[in-house]
Amino acid sequence: MSGTARGLGVSPGRAAGRAYRMARPPALPPPAPVADAAAEIAAAGEALRSVAEHLERHAAKAADPEARAILEAQSMIAADPMLLESVEEGVAAGLGAAHAIDAGCARHREALLEAGGYFADRAGDLDDIRDRAVAAVLGLSMPGVPDPGHPYVLIADDLAPADTAGLDTATVLALVTLRGGPTSHTAILARALGLPAVVACHGAAAVEDGTWVAVDGDTGELVIGVAEDEAARVQHEAAEARERAAASTGPGATADGHPVPLLLNIGSAKDLRPGAEGVGLFRTEFLYLDRAGAPTFEEQVEAYTAVLRALPGRRVVVRTLDAGSDKPLPFLGLPEEENPALGLRGLRTARSHPEVLDTQLRAIAEAHRACEADTWVMAPMVSTVTEAAAFAARARAHGLPKAGVMIEVPAAALHADRLLREVDFLSIGTNDLGQYTFATDRQHGDLADLLDPWQPALLHLVHLCGEAGRAAGKPVGVCGEAAADPLLAPVLVGLGMTSLSMSAPSVPAVRAALSTRTLASCAEQAHLALTAPGPTAAREAVTTSTR
Amino acid sequence: MPQKTVVIGSSSGLHARPAKLFVQAAARQPVPVTISVPGRKPAPAKSMLAVLALGATHGTEVTLEAEGPGAEEALTALAALLARDLDAEEPADA
Secondary structure, X not given: OOEEEEOEEEEOOEEEEEEEEOEOOOOOOOOOOOOOHHHHHHHHHHHHHHHHHHHHHHHHHOOOHHHHHHHHHHHHHHOOHHHHHHHHHHHHOOOOHHHHHHHHXXXXXXXXXXXXXXXXXXXXXXHHHHHHHHHHHHOOOOOEOOOOOOOEEEEEOOOOHHHHHOOOOOOEEEEEEOOOOOOOHHHHHHHHHOOOEEEOOHHHHHOOOOOEEEEEOOOOEEXXXXXXXXXXXXXXXXXXXXXXXXXXXXXXXXXXXXXXXEEEEEOOHHHOOOOOOEEEEEEOHHHOOOOOOOOOHHHHHHHHHHHHHHOOOOEEEEEOOOOEOOOOOHHHOOOOOOOHHHOOEHHHHHHHOHHHHHHHHHHHHHHHHHOOOEEEEEEOOOOOHHHHHHHHHHHHHOOOOEEXXXXXXXXXXXXXXXXXXXXXXXXXXXXXXHHHHOOOOOOOHHHHHXXXXXXXXXXXXXXXXXXXXXXXOOOEEEOOHHHHOOOHHHHHHHOOOOEEEEOHHHHHHHXXXXXXXXXXXXXXXXXXXXXXXXXXXXXXXXXHHHO | OOEEEEEOOOXXXXXXXXXXXXXXXXXXXXXXXXXXXXXXXXXXXXXXXXXXXXXXXXXXXXXXXXXXXOHHHHHHHHHHHHHOOOXXXXXXXX
């Protein structure tokens, strides 16, 4: 077939090539009585062995040591005698090979989920093993990442971290998923790798393996059935655009020289890049994950110093611990909640554990004193002026010069002006602000359109914050995924954002986009986006005005 | 029954590469070895699933048990492995 399908462009750039689909997980056949238990056990055992061997081969090919360790561990799970034992018990209880594999994997999955943290993440590995082994037993095509032996456009229902661990990013030209939203794993991964990506593209279901397609990660367009020479032209132009973007260096600024610092979102010193203007979001969670007790003061000082020391004279915005019942930490002992996104998370955990926040602020202050960086601290998940004032007072008491808050909750955005009487700056987390403004779970693939950062109501809240910042003469930035969109970045500047923070690979394209627009044209584009009836119209209006 | 208690030294816990190395080493021992965390029943050390399900993180105290000829040596070797920070050591094949 040929034609054009539309989705949500979540990672900019264009690419063209032959498309291949990641096969769906196999469906279980209707349960049938088992005639020959020994044969079922043999079939199941053979399937698990072949999966273990496949994973082992895959591990041997993985370039990244971390990815290799995960695949090796996964191979050992497939070959685990306890798994086979559970499968045998299933057959003894009357299940066929496929159902016994399904039940056995489900049982061990539970055990891993109970172990929590890192270990619970491995539950996804069992799902993958189950899918592969069931497909092997049923003689279906193997689910997982395709391997056509040449560069290709990957089409999938949705991509989970486990799917992409073994992804050879050198042969993938672009990602297209039927489901997923702007903050899904696919979108984040694609931006981190600099691959064009389109999500929530239902029309991609019609693409047959080997079809030539063109993907536009800016407009969300998927052209199905392009001619080979057209594909070559798109690839050539995309390569030129990448070269142009990579050639741009220096601080971010509009065409008329209005500076807009382009900062990095990082999780540790590892994510820093030479030439960075600074850090707009230093996530500190990694220090706290997967451990029984809180990290010590000394450990924290060391980790913060590693980042601050690398950026003398530059801004580093450290976000205090953003954990909660959605990202549980055992030592906080938080109760399980019906609705974790609306529960005890972010700064709210300091209500019951003020000592954790105090130790962290003390450690940041200690690192700050030892380095020359311009250290700012901010709290996540702030809803009220009282919370903001209390946080700022705490930070200042520890000797930290600049305290701010994140704007993720609509209540905070509505009171941006009052917040700025208490704090030194605001930083907007557009992903969570979208989730809370549109009452839409960030993981909900079918509602991706509501999480589109181009939603005019979301931009309206960003504008409120920008206006408040301008009136107060204080900085207001964006550190959500929206800042990484080269078409949206100028709009955000037009809405009053004084800095943009994103993952390192996104910086060149955003820098290039800003350098072609004056501050006045950013403001015009912001007006177009704000007054558009919806996200698609907003994008179109801004695209048209750019051309 | 001979047993040995040891504190997990790997910074990421008994997970990914450390878990792989431990399970492989346990499978090579001449005697069956079990591993347990306080308050839970012992699990076979050569089972990746059982080892992961312990949820043993950096600093967790685990107990190894084995019986039969070579049990002491097996426990000593495995305990020494667990005490090391296997994350900090470069993979030999990388």
